Amino acid sequence: MTLTSREIASQPAIWREALETRSARATELLTLPGQRVLVLGCGTSAYLAESFAALRERAGFGMTDAAYASEPWPWRDYDAVVLLSRSGTTTEVIDALDALPEGVRTIAVTGVADSPVADRVDDVLLLDFADEESVVQTRFPTTFLLLARAALGEDVAGLPDEAEAALALPLDVDTERLSHFVYLGSGWTHGLAQEAALKIREAAQAWSESYPALDYRHGPLAVADERSLVWIIGPAEPSLPADIERTGATVRVSTHDPLVELANAQRLAVAIAAHRGLDPDNPRHLTRSIVLG
Structure with missing residues (x-):
């Protein structure tokens, strides 16, 4: 079995741990009721940003835009910026973070506590238990979106069991x-x-x-x-x-x-x-x- 296969198979257990240990923190950092939020990422994290933005707006928590950290985006007087980076080292994410106006709240979702992105932001949603050794991301993105959905009010408590059965x-x-x-x-x-x-x-x-x-x-x-x-x-x-x-x-x-x-x-x-x-x-x-x- 490849490392990636093992990491995919670990998702039900990782999801349970996320719901047990990070739900309160995710609710605190991802809902931000009424605030205008920009979500940035590269690669997989850019797709997560798009999904999260759609979920947050649908749930009624406020205007949410998603963008590639590597591409210019129009500044719309955001209250907070969420930066998604599994490694916390992606150059384009760091550059985007450094270019933000002063006074904007910054929040990182990352798998590495001691990283350039984590060191630069105001708050961190740390998913170190969902980090991966493989180059290919699998459990980190699904864990983030599971927590985001829970924070935004969805009942996802049964998903670890559903995933366990499906993956078998x-x-x-x-x-x-x-x-x-x-x-x-x-x-x-x-x-x-x-x-x-x-x-x-x-x-x-x-x-x-x-x-x-x-x-x-x-x-x-x-x-x-x-x-x-x-x-x-x-x-x-x-x-x-x-x-x-x-x-x-x-x-x-x-x-x-x-x-x-x-x-x-x-x-x-x-x-x-x-x-x-x-x-x-x-x-x-x-x-x-x-x-x-």
Whole structure:
């Protein structure tokens, strides 16, 4: 079993620990009722930012924008900025943090307490028990979103048990026949779809795409054929699966909570890597953190 596989399998236990030990801190730092919040990240953390922003606004806690830390963003007189960085060392996140106006509250979500990002912010939501050795992120992002959903008022207490049961089942995906992987989501699950597609690219060097679910018919559907798996994370619009199946593609519709679906998508990335003889723990050209000179 690869390191990444073990980290994926550890998620139910990590989620339980998060809910038991970090719920109060997450509520304190992530709800911020009525405040205008910007959420920044790179790579996986940028997708987490998008999902969290959608969740916080939907829950009625206030305006929430998400942006890539590496890209310019328009300043909108935010009250607080949340910076997502598993390692706490990502250069673009540090640069974005250093460029913020004085007086803006800064909050880091990280897996490393003694890191440049953690040292620079006002408050830290530390998820060190969810940190990972693998280059490919799996349990850190799902743990953050689990805590965020709990903080914002969702009942997620049953998700560790649901994940444990789902991860014990076979994936039932033909990795030999399929070579094209598409993930669709809507609202907060669009960030999950982007993250699932990234896992395929990182771990398995395979062709993957992600789109807002209902936008898939507006062009990208033309590429789908019998080699394609199209995985809808979250609720599916009733006519969409049938429209996709007419292309010959295999359609997978969510039967679990979106975070559990993401954990299974992580498993698929590892399975494809194994089929291709690749090491999912150490993807080519990638490092655990981007630190620029």
